[in-house]
Amino acid sequence: MLGYYLASSIAHAATHAAVEKIGDVVADQVIENNRAQRERQLLQEKMKQEMMQRDTAMRAAMLNELYAKFAICCYIAWADGVITPEEKANLDAVFLDIYNQFSQSPQVKQVLLTIYNTPNLNFVMVERYLRATTPEAIASFLEIADEIAASDGDASDPEKMCIYKLRKYLTDRTGQNFMGHFLYPGANFDVKCPGCAANMVIEHYNNRAVCPYCGNIKYLSADNAGAPAVRENVRASATPITFRCPLCNAYLSAAAGTSKCRCSQCKSVINIRDGKPTVW
Numbered sequence: 001m002l003g004y005y006l007a008s009s010i011a012h013a014a015t016h017a018a019v020e021k022i023g024d025v026v027a028d029q030v031i032e033n034n035r036a037q038r039e040r041q042l043l044q045e046k047m048k049q050e051m052m053q054r055d056t057a058m059r060a061a062m063l064n065e066l067y068a069k070f071a072i073c074c075y076i077a078w079a080d081g082v083i084t085p086e087e088k089a090n091l092d093a094v095f096l097d098i099y100n101q102f103s104q105s106p107q108v109k110q111v112l113l114t115i116y117n118t119p120n121l122n123f124v125m126v127e128r129y130l131r132a133t134t135p136e137a138i139a140s141f142l143e144i145a146d147e148i149a150a151s152d153g154d155a156s157d158p159e160k161m162c163i164y165k166l167r168k169y170l171t172d173r174t175g176q177n178f179m180g181h182f183l184y185p186g187a188n189f190d191v192k193c194p195g196c197a198a199n200m201v202i203e204h205y206n207n208r209a210v211c212p213y214c215g216n217i218k219y220l221s222a223d224n225a226g227a228p229a230v231r232e233n234v235r236a237s238a239t240p241i242t243f244r245c246p247l248c249n250a251y252l253s254a255a256a257g258t259s260k261c262r263c264s265q266c267k268s269v270i271n272i273r274d275g276k277p278t279v280w
Contacts, residue, residue, distance in 0.1 A: 063108065064132040066098045069141045071115050071129040072166065076145045078121050079158040086151040091116065094144070123165050135174050142166060191218055210262050215270070245270065 073094050077087040095112055102108040118125065130138055145163055149155035155163075191200040193211035200209035200218060209218040244250065250265040262269055 061133070063102070064129070065134075065137045066101075067111060067115070068129040068133045068138060069144070070094055070098060070112060071121070071126045072138070072141050072145050073148055074115050074118070075121050075123070075126045076148045076159055076162050078119060079149075079162045080156055081119075084152040087148055090148045090151055123162070123169075127169070130169060135170055138166070138170060194218075212262070215262055 070091075073091055077083045077091055083091065095116065098112060099109060115121070115129075142163070145166065146155075149159040149163060191202070191209040192198070193200050193214060193216050195214045195216045196211065198211055198213050200211045200216070202209050210216070245263040245266060245268065247268050248263060248266040250263055
């Protein structure tokens with residue numbers, strides 16, 4: 001009998017030890033599973049936060065570009081002190097294009113209206129928005145600025161000066177001839193005059209070439225190979241005309257049919273219509 005009880009106690013103790021061991025293993029496994037689950041949750045939260053930060057940064061960068069775009073357009077439109085119906089139509093189109101992308105954000109609308117309703121919008125105000133975006137984005141908006149400037153006819157002198165300031169800003173900010181070398185890398189800007197075959201002078205800010213002798217003008221753009229192509233060529237015939245500069249009275253000569261020339265003395269641009277030179 002004693003042997004039976006002794007054997008039963010030993011068996012019970014062994015069973016209890018085995019159960020405790022199994023319980024410890026299960027507990028360790030539960031703890032490990034909980035730890036792994038917490039790590040997965042933390043990793044998911046971290047990835048979610050990083051994704052939200054990237055989305056926020058991308059949204060901010062996009063808004064900065066769009067604000068700069070709209071500020072440039074308003075800056076050109078207000079250059080004359082008044083917005084013409086044609087310019088207003090272009091501004092409304094740009095405004096709606098931006099607003100429709102962020103229609104759920106009243107802050108975006110408020111910023112756009114602030115820019116739009118600033119009649120004395122000067123370059124210092126515009127530069128605030130330019131500094132918040134990239135030179136590449138600014139350069140891409142210059143074509144829109146040109147279109148707004150010419151929407152009601154020929155661009156006026158104040159509008160041309162505004163565009164000049166934008167191009168100069170790009171060059172000063174990048175520390176290089178941005179239009180000539182950044183947008184058109186590796187391009188050969190040796191341009192021959194179609195009238196007299198002289199080497200034309202590149203005007204970096206205006207992105208054009210001007211003949212210092214006969215006044216021919218070539219407006220340059222970039223083709224797919226990066227070399228400059230003629231976007232607009234004010235070409236003259238071989239028969240010259242002579243006249244005096246309206247500003248400095250210098251004696252000048254240009255080929256017949258030339259619509260614009262530059263004075264070799266005072267460097268003023270002269271518009272020739274019906275053979276009569278006028279400074280513009």
